Amino acid sequence: MADVLVIGAGVAGMKASLLLASAGRQVHLVESSSVIGGRLIRCEDIFPTMECATCMVSPMQQEVLRNDLINVITLGEILSIEGSIGDFRVRIRKQASCVDPVACIGCAECWNACQVEISNSFEENLSSRKAISVPCAGALPNVPWIDREHCLRWNGDENCSLCADACVFAAVDYSEVDSEFDITVSDLILSTGYQPSPGEVFEKFQWGISPGVFTASEFERYYSSNGPTSGELVTKNGLKPASTAIIVHADGTGSHSNINTMYSLKFLHYLHEKLPDIRPVVFLDASYSPLALEDRNHSKWLTAEADVILYTQMPRVQTTGDNKTLSITCSTADGSFQAEADLLLLGTSMLPSEGTSRFIELLGLQCSDEGFIQKPEPAFSSVSTSVPGIFTAGCAGGPQDIASSVIEAAAAVGRVLADANRGGK
Known part of the structure; x- marks a missing residue:
């Protein structure tokens, strides 16, 4: 065959x-x-x-x-x-990874020795990585690779050998092509x-301005035990949310996907697990979200764990002077709704x-x-x-x-x- x-x-x-x-x-x-x-x-x-x-x-x-x-x-x-x-x-x-997968035991000594730090796209740029690294703890194959675009050896300092010197198993091989x-x-x-939708499309929701605004992908990594905060739910400036958490299905494209709605609802569980004192408020598009919630496996997440607001016009978000508190306003079938929060989670599109x-x-x-x-x-x-x-x-x-x-x-x-x-x- x-x-x-x-x-x-x-x-x-x-x-x-x-x-x-x-x-x-x-x-x-x-x-x-x-x-x-x-x-x-x-x-x-x-x-x-x-x-x-x-x-x-x-x-x-x-x-x-x-x-x-x-x-x-x-x-x-x-x-x-x-x-x-x-x-x-x-x-x-x-x-070329420039690391022998047979000799390497994944001990991390090579990237601990590396002096180059760059933004880690695997972590949605919420943390940094080295020029030689694995994406996260538990990654498979558990073998680092050298990012030659940023490694000093390929960018003006051909004598740098810190990672190779740190490896007692001689697994680093600069000659591999x-x-x-x-x-x-x-x-x-x-x-x-x-x-996922890039964060830049959510600037109208104060993404990139307020440390309390997260895309779905960013929040997933913050909650993950192998993420940049080891699973601690804090804002991007390290503060623990104390008041209200708002979840908005705002995919950034205008497309209607029930899968994206369900992904947003997943965060209700995350909030309940690690921030039980916070009452979440979920904003869903009234034109299609009720259809997504007919599934009995999904609707249970909205019964006792959150207030639900079905909006008829995309919510508007503003920040206070210190950019820490978020004010959200939206139109509903009954008029308008306004709330304040220090954590805003944005459901994104695939x-x-x-x-x-x-x-x-x-x-x-x-x-x-x-x-x-x-x-x-x-x-x-x-x-x-x-x-x-x-x-x-x-x-x-x-x-x-x-x-x-x-x-x-x-x-x-x-x-x-x-x-x-x-x-x-």
Whole structure:
């Protein structure tokens, strides 16, 4: 049987790889970052069951890394894809990590020695990292990589060797270079994920001005035990919220997604767990939020834990002179509502990832109005694309929750195996 290429090692990509391997197929799993797990590894809990995210994803990561039929390529970039179903020819570049994964034991001595500190995008730029690092505690593979864009050795000080000197196992190898190679596969599964709305679109809500304003992604990292505050819920200037916490479903794009609404409701649990004395106020768009709340697993979060305001016009937010207290006003069906708070949480949209946008262009795929990979009409299945032999899984085809992403991964694998059984490869 021919090999299969899976692009993106989030929960959908990992699940697809494991299912393909269990069917005896050789899998090449390409991930652009240095670790596998996708955005799930940035979460503390999974909504609505509030299951420990690490408890779910870590066994899957370990299984992927230990499977002989899964070739995991981190720091990987797809340079070109040619051919058609049954015979896709793919060229891949693997960026050098400059760290030997066999010799490294993940002791952290190398990044403790590094003197370069830069903003950590994994932590939503809420903390810094070193020029050699792993994204967070518990990341897998637990092997650091050298960011040559910021490392002194590649930026004017070629004699710097602090990280190598600190490693007693001689795992740091400055001589390693990027490599390029070709593979041939029968099918491609695109599990390129999503990216959240950037904070800059929320400036009208005082994001970037008031230390009490967080996007959903930022607040998730603050709550996480492996995040920048080790799970302590404080404002960005280190103060503990003392009055009211406001949650606004304000995705920044104007799109209406029930998944995004549910993500906002997840924060009710977080607030109840760590700030039980604060009464949350939830602002939801009256035009569609009631539909999202019909699910019995979701509506329970709004019964006793919060006041709910259904707005008819997007809330307006202002700050006091010290930028610490927030005043929020909105129009409702009954008139208007106003409240003050020192913590404001903004529910954000799922937008197409950079990888999704790139592969739409590279492969000539149809694109939806929102920028995700468009299913052909009429769609043979929910994972089909406009190119035979190329399938989607998870958020590459649109906003999905974790359960739906796993289901789509299985569906994509089913399509790959069905094509093989028909003798097409």
